[in-house]
Amino acid sequence: MEIVVAVKPVPEAEARLRASADGSGLETDGVKFVLAGYDESAIEQALLLKEAHPPSTVQVLSLGPAARCEEVLRAALALGCDRATLVEAAPSGPLADPMGVARGLAAALRGKKFDLLLVGKQAGDDEEGVVGSALAQLLGVGYAGFVTDLRFDAASGHFRFRRTVERGTELWEAPVPLLVGLQQAWNDPRTAKLPAILRSRKQPIERFDAASALEAAARSLGAAFALPAPRTGAKLLDYRSPQEAAEKLVRALREEAKVFP
Amino acid sequence: MSPTVLLVVEHLDGVPAPATLEAAGLGKALASPQGRLVVLAAGSSARKAAEALAAVGAGSARLAEEPAWDLCPPSALGSLVAATARAEGAEVVLIGGTCFGRDLLGGAAAAWEAAAAAGVTEASWEDGGLVVRRPVFGGRATETRRLEGGRAIVALRPHAFPPLDTTAASFEASPSPPSGAAPASTLRRTGFEPGASSAGPSLSDAAIVVSGGRGLRSPENFGLVEELAAALGAAVGASRAVTDAGWRPGTLQVGQTGKTVTPQLYVAVGISGAIQHLVGMVGSRVIVAINNDPSAPIFRVADYGIVGDLFEILPALTAEVRKARAG
Ligand SMILES: Cc1cc2nc3c(=O)[nH]c(=O)nc-3n(C[C@H](O)[C@H](O)[C@H](O)COP(=O)(O)OP(=O)(O)OC[C@H]3O[C@@H](n4cnc5c(N)ncnc54)[C@H](O)[C@@H]3O)c2cc1C
Ligand SMILES: Nc1ncnc2c1ncn2[C@@H]1O[C@H](COP(=O)(O)O)[C@@H](O)[C@H]1O
Numbered sequence: 001m002e003i004v005v006a007v008k009p010v011p012e013a014e015a016r017l018r019a020s021a022d023g024s025g026l027e028t029d030g031v032k033f034v035l036a037g038y039d040e041s042a043i044e045q046a047l048l049l050k051e052a053h054p055p056s057t058v059q060v061l062s063l064g065p066a067a068r069c070e071e072v073l074r075a076a077l078a079l080g081c082d083r084a085t086l087v088e089a090a091p092s093g094p095l096a097d098p099m100g101v102a103r104g105l106a107a108a109l110r111g112k113k114f115d116l117l118l119v120g121k122q123a124g125d126d127e128e129g130v131v132g133s134a135l136a137q138l139l140g141v142g143y144a145g146f147v148t149d150l151r152f153d154a155a156s157g158h159f160r161f162r163r164t165v166e167r168g169t170e171l172w173e174a175p176v177p178l179l180v181g182l183q184q185a186w187n188d189p190r191t192a193k194l195p196a197i198l199r200s201r202k203q204p205i206e207r208f209d210a211a212s213a214l215e216a217a218a219r220s221l222g223a224a225f226a227l228p229a230p231r232t233g234a235k236l237l238d239y240r241s242p243q244e245a246a247e248k249l250v251r252a253l254r255e256e257a258k259v260f261p
Numbered sequence: 262m263s264p265t266v267l268l269v270v271e272h273l274d275g276v277p278a279p280a281t282l283e284a285a286g287l288g289k290a291l292a293s294p295q296g297r298l299v300v301l302a303a304g305s306s307a308r309k310a311a312e313a314l315a316a317v318g319a320g321s322a323r324l325a326e327e328p329a330w331d332l333c334p335p336s337a338l339g340s341l342v343a344a345t346a347r348a349e350g351a352e353v354v355l356i357g358g359t360c361f362g363r364d365l366l367g368g369a370a371a372a373w374e375a376a377a378a379a380g381v382t383e384a385s386w387e388d389g390g391l392v393v394r395r396p397v398f399g400g401r402a403t404e405t406r407r408l409e410g411g412r413a414i415v416a417l418r419p420h421a422f423p424p425l426d427t428t429a430a431s432f433e434a435s436p437s438p439p440s441g442a443a444p445a446s447t448l449r450r451t452g453f454e455p456g457a458s459s460a461g462p463s464l465s466d467a468a469i470v471v472s473g474g475r476g477l478r479s480p481e482n483f484g485l486v487e488e489l490a491a492a493l494g495a496a497v498g499a500s501r502a503v504t505d506a507g508w509r510p511g512t513l514q515v516g517q518t519g520k521t522v523t524p525q526l527y528v529a530v531g532i533s534g535a536i537q538h539l540v541g542m543v544g545s546r547v548i549v550a551i552n553n554d555p556s557a558p559i560f561r562v563a564d565y566g567i568v569g570d571l572f573e574i575l576p577a578l579t580a581e582v583r584k585a586r587a588g
Contacts, residue, residue, distance in 0.1 A: 013517050013540060017402050018395055026402075099370055099377055121362075124521075126397050126404075128379045134367030135335050142447040144338040145364045160451075165360040167273075171452035172334070178447075181364075218410025220376040223392065226403045228543075234550060234566030242577035245567050249549065252565055252583050257547045259526040260585070261469075261494065 001057040001152065001176075002114045006105055006135070007076055009033035009068040010125040011181045019076040026225055033068035035075055038120025038182060045185035046118055047080050047148055053152055059114075063087035063104045063210065064096075070205060078192035078200035085206045089214055097221060098126070100214040102134035107213035109139060116152075116159070121145060121183045132181040142174050145181030176211045262386060263295035267351040268314070269342055270302040271361045275309030280357025282419050282424035287315055287384060288355050289425065291391075299323060301345050301437060303330040303338060311434060323349070323437040329444055336362045337446035339368025341437060346373050346412070347579045348438045353391060358416035359466070368448075375412035382421040391415070399521040400544010420468045420525050464513065467496035469526045470545070472515055474500035474538075476531020476552065476571055480508035485575045486530055492582040498522065498542075500532045516541035531571050534559025551575070 011017070011026070012034045018027040035043070043060070050056040060076040062069040066088055073084035087108045090096070109117070117139075122129035129145065136143030150161040159178050163170040192200075237252070239245035254260035268288045271278040277285075285298075292298040292412045302310040303325040323345050330338075342365065346354050354369065356362035359377055371376035383394040391408040393415060408415070464470065471493060473486035483503065498520075499513040515522055517537040527545035531539060531584035534550070534557055542548070543562055550563035551569050560566045567574055 011398075014353055014536075089318060097373075097376070098367070102367060102371065124399070127395075127399075128377075129363050130367040130370070130377050130379055132367060133339070133364055134371040134377070137339050137368035137371035138338060142334070143364070143368065144334050145336075146360050163360070166463060168453060168455040170450055171454070172448055173451050174448040176412070216374065218374055218376040218408070218412045220378050220406050220408050222406045222412075224405035226405075227401070228403065234548075234563035235397060236555075236560070236562045236566045236568055239567070239569075242569070242573040243581070245569060245574055246577040246581035249565060249567060249578065250585050253526065253547070253549070254585070257526075257564065259469075259547045 001049065001053050001059045001116065003049060003056060003118065004059060004109065004114045005039070005042050005046050005060050005076070005081070006131070007039040007043065007060050007062050007072050007116045008036045008123045009062065009064055009072045010036045010123055013124070017227055019227065023224055033071055035072045036120050036123040036125070038122060038124070040189040041185045042118040042120050042182045043076055043081065044187060044189040045182055046116075047190070049116070049150070049152055049185055052135055053154060057082045059083040059085065060175070061085045061087065061105060061108060063089050063101055063108075063172065065090070073205055074200045074203070075192065077203050078197045079190060080196070081187045083206065084203070085208055087208045087210045089210055096218045098128045098130040099134055099216065102131045102138060103213045103216065104210035105131070105135055106138035107210045108208040113213045117141070117177070117179040119181050121181050127259070129181065132179060136179040138206070139179070141177045141179050142171060143181070144174070146183050147180045147188070148184040150180060150182065159161050262389070264292060264352040265297045265299060265349055266292045267346050267349055267354045267414070268298060268341075269338070269354060269356045269362070269365070270300055270307075270310050270314060271357055271359060272302060272304070272306065272310035275306030275313070277310050277313050278357055278361070279424055280359045280417065280419045281314070282475055283419070283422040284355045284357045286425035287417065287422050291353060291384065291386070291575045297321075297561045299349050299351070301342065303341060303437070305331055318350070320433065322434040324434050325437040325442070327443050332450050333444035333446045334448045335364040336368050337444040337448070338365045339372050341442070341501055342369040343372035345437050346375075352413070354414040356414070356416045358418050362416045366414060370414045373412060373414065375414045376408040376410055377409060377414050378406050379416040380418045381415050382418050384415060384425065389495070396523060396544050396559060399540055400523050401540065404458075418523070419466055423446070427475065446494055464496045464498055464515070464520055464522060467522070468516070469493050469495035470498045470522050470524045470542075471495045471528045471530065472498035472500065472532060472542070474532030475502035477508075482572075483508050485571070485579075489528070489530075489575055489579045489582065491580050492586070495526075495528075500538050510514060529559050529563070530575065533557050534562065
């Protein structure tokens with residue numbers, strides 16, 4: 001099976017967020033970029049399917065500025081992915097256009113054969129979850145997001161999976177090729193071993209120039225980036241009995257905060 | 262301005278989803294004073310769903326009533342949405358940001374060659390273009406985006422907009438172009454397991470979340486948190502101390518290695534407020550903390566705090582909530 005995983009470099013969870021000098025975006029100077037959380041699950045799922053259905057290969061693909069994409073591509077190689085492709089482009093992140101990202105990735109994949117293309121449910125930074133379904137439309141393959149328990153039945157050439165939605169869990173079936181927005185792999189993501197990490201430093205990374213694919217008439221562009229005003233601390237309720245504390249809280253939620261149903 | 266706004270209806274057997282009613286409210290505001298709001302519904306009960314929405318002042322509805330739409334994946338609606346937006350000359354397409362809306366957003370935007378944004382909590386016209394705001398990084402920051410090019414498709418964060426009341430009114434319905442088209446999809450739905458996760462609303466989508474921490478002391482006591490959640494109609498969450506100890510399953514964990522939640526109201530009970538927990542919930546609109554240690558860091562991010570013994574406060578609060586909801 002030929003599996004492709006699209007992975008996005010995102011600021012690590014502990015990164016201190018600051019707005020850039022012009023206020024239009026995130027300051028990325030000095031910020032360490034890592035694999036998005038759902039992308040780690042997508043890689044894990046790809047490797048599990050590869051192990052279950054030999055011979056299979058896993059290719060990882062990342063679009064954005066070279067340095068941070070190479071970091072996450074090498075991390076993916078160290079985990080056991082076979083090939084890595086860098087789609088060079090201006091910074092991706094909260095303020096890049098997600099549809100531009102999808103077009104760039106589609107350009108790199110057009111005409112290439114794959115059975116399964118995995119993306120994360122959504123990236124931890126911008127939380128758009130737009131790229132997967134856009135990519136599916138651009139490449140003309142079937143798509144489902146919020147997917148768990150993804151299995152492949154080699155005899156019929158069909159995938160079977162679950163899709164967890166608000167009301168419950170749907171069961172689905174689809175032939176290859178398929179694009180999936182993954183919510184959860186069968187296992188927690190594995191960690192890379194030191195020899196594999198060292199080896200990944202020397203593995204080749206293919207390059208694809210997608211510059212011409214990124215521009216379009218309709219775009220979603222970042223105009224401002226703001227950190228919420230730091231919360232000033234809780235208003236502590238004065239009370240003489242638990243009963244009074246409860247009454248005061250319900251009143252405040254209803255009358256001041258207007259969140260009580 | 263006189264824009265045309267297209268509202269994509271999510272419905273179950275003709276009953277519109279709450280997220281669609283919320284999008285209807287925004288759609289009406291964006292279309293006023295001179296514009297048009299058009300609703301698009303697909304499936305065998307599309308007409309009933311559109312009728313329920315006619316009160317939003319929609320001049321017309323576009324219907325794709327073939328039963329094949331009932332079982333197709335949401336992503337298969339992308340081409341239908343694009344074709345309808347073109348036929349209506351829409352400037353904006355709105356969808357509730359549920360699993361349904363998010364699975365079709367990107368595909369519709371690609372087919373319509375539009376700009377897209379998801380998880381939107383505010384939207385308005387500025388200088389003739391649509392400007393949206395949305396929380397990013399789990400609510401730790403907010404970004405403003407301009408959707409340029411005269412075609413925008415936007416998925417709204419659930420609970421961010423007030424729902425619009427609906428009462429049936431008459432409207433003009435026409436089949437959606439391309440007329441009679443059936444969805445093209447290779448995906449086939451083979452089953453459904455209702456509400457498998459839990460009885461209440463799911464953690465990620467709930468408007469109210471009540472979370473408990475190590476302060477509860479035992480799995481049995483954690484029931485106090487569940488009782489308050491039930492009284493509030495809330496989802497139950499937990500700190501990692503609780504899930505690691507096996508008191509409750511890992512699916513309830515909120516935080517860096519658990520779920521990120523952004524409800525209207527988050528109640529933290531017996532949770533200290535470690536940074537790994539905070540990153541999963543600081544985006545909540547209103548935060549309440551109940552803890553007997555006044556120096557617990559959770560009070561620094563909370564809006565309202567009760568310093569006290571949770572074993573006394575929780576039963577009183579649950580009783581008060583029941584009383585308030587009954588009255
Ligand atoms: C890499 C990493 C990832 C992590 N990811 C997560 C994550 O995703 N989510 C998460 O939650 N944690 C996570 N943690 C763990 C986190 O650091 C904390 O250890 C954890 O959140 C603490 O849980 P707690 O607040 O329930 O417990 P504690 O910190 O022990 O706090 C218990 C609180 O209860 C109060 N209390 C006690 N008795 C009472 C009473 N009778 N009445 C009222 N209050 C009372 C205490 O004052 C105290 O503040 C992570 C840690 C690491 C290192
Ligand atoms: N720049 C990128 N390069 C590669 N894959 C990406 C990129 N941006 C998004 N993706 C993929 O799309 C998923 C959803 O991202 P998003 O739409 O940004 O929330 C991610 O989990 C990735 O799998």
